[in-house]
Amino acid sequence: xxxxxxxxxxxxxxxxxxxxxxxxxxxxxxxxxxxxxxxxxxxxxxxxxxxxxxxxxxxxxxxxxxxxxxxxxxxxxxxxxxxxxxxxxxxxxxxxxxxxxxxxxxxxxxxxxxxxxxxxxxxxxxxxxxxxxxxxxxxxxxxxxxxxxxxxxxxxxxxxxxxxxxxxxxxxxxxxxxxxxxxxxxxxxxxxxxxxxxxxxxxxxxxxxxxxxxxxxxxxxxxxxxxxxxxxxxxxxxxxxxxxxxxxxxxxxxxxxxxxxxxxxxxxxxxxxxxxxxxxxxxxxxxxxxxxxxxxxxxxxxxxxx
Numbered sequence: 001x002x003x004x005x006x007x008x009x010x011x012x013x014x015x016x017x018x019x020x021x022x023x024x025x026x027x028x029x030x031x032x033x034x035x036x037x038x039x040x041x042x043x044x045x046x047x048x049x050x051x052x053x054x055x056x057x058x059x060x061x062x063x064x065x066x067x068x069x070x071x072x073x074x075x076x077x078x079x080x081x082x083x084x085x086x087x088x089x090x091x092x093x094x095x096x097x098x099x100x101x102x103x104x105x106x107x108x109x110x111x112x113x114x115x116x117x118x119x120x121x122x123x124x125x126x127x128x129x130x131x132x133x134x135x136x137x138x139x140x141x142x143x144x145x146x147x148x149x150x151x152x153x154x155x156x157x158x159x160x161x162x163x164x165x166x167x168x169x170x171x172x173x174x175x176x177x178x179x180x181x182x183x184x185x186x187x188x189x190x191x192x193x194x195x196x197x198x199x200x201x202x203x204x205x206x207x208x209x210x211x212x213x214x215x216x217x218x219x220x221x222x223x224x225x226x227x228x229x230x231x232x233x234x235x236x237x238x239x240x241x242x243x244x245x246x247x248x249x250x251x252x253x254x255x256x257x258x259x260x261x262x263x264x265x266x267x268x269x270x271x272x273x274x275x276x277x278x279x280x281x282x283x284x285x286x287x288x289x290x291x292x293x294x295x296x297x298x299x300x301x302x303x304x305x306x
Contacts, residue, residue: 006088007072009036011037026088027046033050034067035067069202070219091249101246112153112192114156114192115127116150116194120139120274121271124162126146138198140174159208160240163243164242165247166245169183170203185245187244190243193241196274197234197278202226214232216300218292220289222261
């Protein structure tokens with residue numbers, strides 16, 4: 001089985017990268033950016049320079065733009081070209097815990113706690129031992145209506161395994177400004193799924209290779225790039241399961257007010273988006289700027305040629 005880790009960075013090799021690159025069962029692909037140090041080197045793994053990215057697909061590179069996490073899209077294509085069976089997307093501040101990437105659920109039939117809700121979306125964070133928090137991208141209008149009272153044991157086929165993160169979790173800027181949490185998630189809450197789509201990110205998430213053609217980190221939508229990717233993928237029929245924390249997130253420095261501005265598009269649109277996607281996955285196009293739709297088309301061409 002071919003397993004590939006994909007990430008981006010603008011930093012010298014971090015503690016997380018150093019640990020990921022020595023994992024013998026995984027290949028590591030680090031996608032550079034204009035801000036990445038020019039002397040960036042890996043002892044084991046592939047570093048994709050900005051020049052190599054532009055040569056690989058000049059039109060897609062231009063449509064994505066620079067100095068953004070969406071450069072990770074090129075890493076997904078590198079993984080696809082290497083016929084990856086499973087791709088793990090991580091951030092360079094996701095320090096793997098012991099056992100990271102072992103006993104993967106992707107591609108297996110697994111018994112999980114399945115939460116049934118009548119709401120348009122499911123928030124996995126609220127089902128844990130930190131019920132006051134919520135996942136980045138969960139529609140804010142639904143927060144007071146969250147209800148985890150209907151939980152069933154169910155066997156599901158796992159297409160995406162979204163592992164959690166101890167430390168500074170992936171909650172939105174409003175939640176972080178209010179709570180400033182330091183979390184340790186109780187592993188007994190996992191694995192879980194829902195009858196409705198829920199947000200998962202590109203930080204410590206494992207995706208079956210057959211789904212890469214539909215998984216796209218939409219550029220030019222701020223911090224909704226991976227959230228809208230998760231909603232779209234589930235609307236296409238992908239089954240996501242949230243699993244116990246397998247990294248400690250020592251979060252890179254962020255300006256939380258700037259993050260909030262970058263998330264406002266989601267605050268305004270996420271509820272309508274999940275409702276529209278449940279009816280028609282193609283409705284995502286109406287929420288995207290033209291440049292993002294064009295980038296998605298360029299990305300999908302790589303799979304049409306395969």
